[in-house]
Amino acid sequence: MAETVTIEKIYQWLEEVKDPEIPVLSLLDLGVITNVSIGDKVKIEMTPTFVGCPAIDYMKNDIVDTLKKHGQEAEVEVTFRKPWSSDCISEKGKAALKKYGLAPPPDNKLFTDLEILENAECPRCSQTNTELKNPFGPTLCRAIYYCNNCKEAFEQFKPV
Amino acid sequence: MNQEAIKELLYKMADDQLILGHRNSEWTGFGPLLEEDIAFSSMAQDKVGHSLALYTILNDLGEQDPDTIAFTRNADQFHNTVLTELPNAEYDFSLIRHFLYDTAEALRFEMLSHSSFEPLALVATKVRGELRYHTMHANTWVKQLGAATEESIGRLQQSLELALPYALGIFEPSPYESDLIKEAIFEGEKALEEKWKKKVEEVIAQTQLHLPKWETIAPHYGGRTGKHTEYLQPLLDEMSEVFKIDPTAEW
């Protein structure tokens, strides 16, 4: 192992690993990296957004490949010890999602029933004159809304 | 902790998830509207993912790896409740099954999130959040279609009556019930069944559907001990068709 490796360095490198389906969002901002430690080996713990997330293996490999590119061997463990919720997405991540055209999730603690889901903020016009059209979008983590103002559908990263 | 009891619990839950996930995925491309195609295939993905998480715990307890468990057993080695293996039939039956099953499932995972068996509690905590979307979906549709047109109400009513005996089969008593309760692993099928009945009553009351008296419904048991209908083996044959071309190959 290179002597100079630090936890900070690793976090810096991890910033380069993006969500395979949302190229503007790093795994760190997505909040799926739950721990980084340096012992005999560099060990990274991560947790899936959804239990059935089909991208988890790809993310794992991307992490290993990226660190290897920086000359660092690493081991990635997937665990549910700190379960992911949409509140794990960083503020920076939420802003990136919005810019990308996906409405960021509202605060999960507020999500107790449908009412909250009824009016998402449109990522284009920032208005809430919107309707939930389908709580299940093209991927497990997204819902589909319609903005009455833009007259256009948009996807929301849903609160979980 | 009683390993046999835990394994029995895990197997029946995982098999339920896998088989119903498989059935749900058969709706991909055939839904009554695109939104429902997507909803059912989302739920299918979730369920298959949940089954994998549970098989992984079993693997950690010394059972075979998840692919081998899922893709090489025969019907009589499966512990899923019969409700999950029945063919999709028309949308009304699939919807009612989804409602009855997922209501139970959501409650089960909620209970298990407090389990003394930590690996299961961790998975359950995660899964229960996802299931909110499943039950929300089921409730919304049952309320909508159960109070819309004569045809939709009639269809749902018929499917409800057809599915209820099988739904009660979910709670088939387990030989390990008292061990599970004693060790605070799981509160037991009986407790789950009672909570489930309340929930079902609550939703059905908001529709024009009629719920028969519980005591008039004879539960269909057997799935938990490997007694299945003629529908399960063909499903498993299809599932393992490619896998069995060469089980030692990597796909």
Place this chain on the structure above:
Amino acid sequence: MYGGGNTFEGIKSDELTGEDPIKLAEFEARIERGEKIEPSDWMPKLYRKQLIRMIEQHAHSEIIGALPEGTWITRAPGFKRKMALMAKVQDEVGHGQLLYSAAETLGKSREEMIDDLINGKSKYSNIFNYPTFTWADCCFISWLVDAGAIVNQLANAKGSYGPYCRALDRICAEESFHLKYGHHCVIYLASGTQTQRDMFQEALNRWWPPMMHFFGPSDKISVHTEILMKWKVKMGTNDDMRNQFLDMYVPKIWELGFTIPDPNLKKNTETGRWEYTEPDWEEFKRVINGDGPCNKERLEVRRIAEERGRWVREALRTPKTAYVTPLA
């Protein structure tokens, strides 16, 4: 996924004469400057018509395209593949949903579009009229048909119509994930047993001709294509797209040790263009006009699904809750 073998309706010479020349000039200047046209902006009737046609064909291709792979979800070997394929096919249906809604912003309802799909008035990508006999066929689609679709969609994403481009941006990101998944599946077949290798080689032999058809016949340079390209509805010639695809993927196929069933396929190092046996365009026409191996089956599935789902859609017209209704 979506191919460029789409058909643009012939433009009648009088279709542009009714337009206000000042508005038209302004519209063209905006496109020239790279601005996006939005649903409530003025646009020539012809632009609207051709766009609806194109986006609609794209949407149909997504949902019909879900069928040949969809039948393998229940048979996918192992958890990893099963879950990824489920997710992929669901993405495709989701793309259909987003694209129908993009087309609806131009004034045609989803119901009308689906009706036109079922009655054969509007088309979808020709390649989905071929059967998936084995798991390897399914892998071919996931990797190479999606690869072809990406070539097209990346180009179209630079087009002029805002809602379509925005939908495509997100769709492309997902498609690149499909591509990775498909590529992995094929790598496993390539490095697996002889049976697995043979499976893929046979699939490649079956699918290569339709893959060459995928991008459509050489465009005849005509007034039509010129206008469509000026308006950034059509973003490149079919031959360019095909060439780009060959450039990117033929080496990758060779690298895995497979043979492409065309003895004349090679890159001309002087022109930088690929040379190949001219695809059988008669077959292409025959299939697009309904006489392919699976046309009837694909539409029949859609028709039955619509038929069996009618009572559900009728029940939704007595709405109590909004969110279960179809988009717009």
